[in-house]
Amino acid sequence: MAIEIKMPALSPTMEEGTLAKWLVKEGDTVKSGDIMAEIETDKATMEFEAVDEGVIAKIIVAEGTDNVKVGTAIALLAEEGEDVASAAASGSRSGDAANAAPKNEPTDHNAPPMPEGAAAAEQESGTQKLVAAAEQEAPASPEIPEGTEMVKLTVREALRDAMAEEMRADDRVFVMGEEVAQYQGAYKVTQGLLDEFGDRRVIDTPITEYGFAGVGTGAAMGGLRPVIEFMTFNFAMQAIDHIINSAAKTNYMSGGQMRCPIVFRGPNGAASRVGAQHSQNYGPWYASVPGLIVIAPYDAADAKGLLKAAIRSEDPVVFLENELMYGRSFDVPKLDDFVLPIGKARIMREGKDVTLVSYSIGVGVALEAAEKLAAEGIDAEVIDLRTLRPLDTKTVLKSLAKTNRLVVVEEGWPTCSIASEITAVVMEEGFDDLDAPVLRVTNEDVPLPYAANLEKLALVDANKVVAAVKKVTYRG
Numbered sequence: 029m030a031i032e033i034k035m036p037a038l039s040p041t042m043e044e045g046t047l048a049k050w051l052v053k054e055g056d057t058v059k060s061g062d063i064m065a066e067i068e069t070d071k072a073t074m075e076f077e078a079v080d081e082g083v084i085a086k087i088i089v090a091e092g093t094d095n096v097k098v099g100t101a102i103a104l105l106a107e108e109g110e111d112v113a114s115a116a117a118s119g120s121r122s123g124d125a126a127n128a129a130p131k132n133e134p135t136d137h138n139a140p141p142m143p144e145g146a147a148a149a150e151q152e153s154g155t156q157k158l159v160a161a162a163e164q165e166a167p168a169s170p171e172i173p174e175g176t177e178m179v180k181l182t183v184r185e186a187l188r189d190a191m192a193e194e195m196r197a198d199d200r201v202f203v204m205g206e207e208v209a210q211y212q213g214a215y216k217v218t219q220g221l222l223d224e225f226g227d228r229r230v231i232d233t234p235i236t237e238y239g240f241a242g243v244g245t246g247a248a249m250g251g252l253r254p255v256i257e258f259m260t261f262n263f264a265m266q267a268i269d270h271i272i273n274s275a276a277k278t279n280y281m282s283g284g285q286m287r288c289p290i291v292f293r294g295p296n297g298a299a300s301r302v303g304a305q306h307s308q309n310y311g312p313w314y315a316s317v318p319g320l321i322v323i324a325p326y327d328a329a330d331a332k333g334l335l336k337a338a339i340r341s342e343d344p345v346v347f348l349e350n351e352l353m354y355g356r357s358f359d360v361p362k363l364d365d366f367v368l369p370i371g372k373a374r375i376m377r378e379g380k381d382v383t384l385v386s387y388s389i390g391v392g393v394a395l396e397a398a399e400k401l402a403a404e405g406i407d408a409e410v411i412d413l414r415t416l417r418p419l420d421t422k423t424v425l426k427s428l429a430k431t432n433r434l435v436v437v438e439e440g441w442p443t444c445s446i447a448s449e450i451t452a453v454v455m456e457e458g459f460d461d462l463d464a465p466v467l468r469v470t471n472e473d474v475p476l477p478y479a480a481n482l483e484k485l486a487l488v489d490a491n492k493v494v495a496a497v498k499k500v501t502y503r504g
């Protein structure tokens with residue numbers, strides 16, 4: 029089987045580039061270190077070296093092609109002893125998941141058109157469509173066709189449906205974690221999955237987060253699409269080395285030649301009376317790591333649409349749920365394949381006097397505050413970030429340009445928080461739009477107390493948001 033040569037990531041931020049020039053042609057022999065092509069990005073022109081030895085069996089993406097996404101197959105290499113003609117005609121092999129074609133490829137009706145290079149490569153590799161679905165620009169709220177039926181689902185059911193749909197569509201997807209199979213999840217998120225998919229794809233593990241996060245990461249590098257459930261993200265402290273040092277680095281340290289399509293999911297943040305060690309928000313921790321995508325949905329529709337997108341992502345996703353949201357019901361579009369774009373915030377409520385930015389359970393706090401403020405004649409716009417990395421700063425800055433005041437609401441500590449990051453971005457890029465300092469409304473900067481009265485005082489709430497808004501609107 030031929031080896032796919034892929035568009036390399038020649039810098040940590042490179043997402044696509046121009047295949048400016050091929051320096052080899054079909055039939056040429058290359059060895060490790062030979063310069064094969066010149067690749068241009070908006071920053072520089074760089075030489076692309078061969079890693080493997082062999083004969084160029086086929087050039088897939090022609091020179092001069094713009095917008096070739098990192099990871100797109102650009103040529104096929106026949107290995108030593110392999111017949112070049114049949115290598116060119118045959119499929120390809122590679123250790124990474126981007127090449128392992130799914131048996132039943134899911135279709136993404138929301139996927140925008142692909143750039144030329146990716147479209148050409150798609151004929152060679154069916155999975156390019158999935159890459160494009162997760163990585164392309166898409167509208168903030170994908171259009172839900174008029175007349176679409178909505179169904180009420182709990183966040184828990186929406187998450188289960190997302191996994192079940194992706195498992196039906198792609199048999200590389202499997203779920204692994206403590207109590208996910210027979211017990212159907214510590215919070216019953218994996219309900220029904222063992223019955224439908226069997227114990228090869230719904231796997232109970234010992235209490236060893238380091239072990240199963242590592243097995244999952246290896247499986248993703250080897251061509252599968254694991255969904256790793258942590259009973260809570262507090263226990264993922266045991267697994268953090270695999271998430272940060274292995275999964276997040278794969279794409280970059282292999283120069284785009286290997287990907288790690290894995291989802292780490294589970295509840296995050298404070299629950300109720302579970303104490304300091306079980307009540308932490310890891311959003312800011314993971315969002316500070318290049319190479320990770322971090323998603324923290326609020327409602328059931330987002331939980332479903334974003335988890336489906338996460339499972340299709342070519343890069344590792346930390347998917348932060350919230351225990352207190354699992355049982356809450358919301359409208360979810362009844363569509364065959366409801367997938368939301370990663371990296372797009374959503375305006376939950378339009379307003380003109382102040383912008384409230386939040387994510388996960390904090391969105392509910394912000395919406396509650398907006399209602400209270402409306403009663404006092406203050407019209408708040410509420411933004412749900414949805415994705416914490418990459419952050420949709422455009423949507424935040426656009427809203428600020430309208431309201432000129434901003435408060436960030438976060439169920440987490442204030443120091444080095446998402447709120448701090450938003451504040452920095454707004455100061456750097458939106459300074460002239462500010463009529464007041466940006467305020468952070470967060471939990472108190474202490475390990476969460478266990479005593480019910482102290483816990484309540486330490487957590488963010490709508491009254492604290494109202495007080496902050498009065499400060500920035502000078503109505504206090």
Ligand SMILES: Cc1ncc(C[n+]2csc(CCOP(=O)(O)OP(=O)(O)O)c2C)c(N)n1
Nearest residue numbers: 206207235236237259260262263264265266
């Ligand atoms: C690192 C970590 N992972 C998961 C948990 C959640 N957890 C608490 S008790 C428990 C089961 C413990 O079973 P066992 O060790 O057999 O002790 P038992 O309570 O049954 O005596 C689990 C999974 C945890 N506390 N810490």
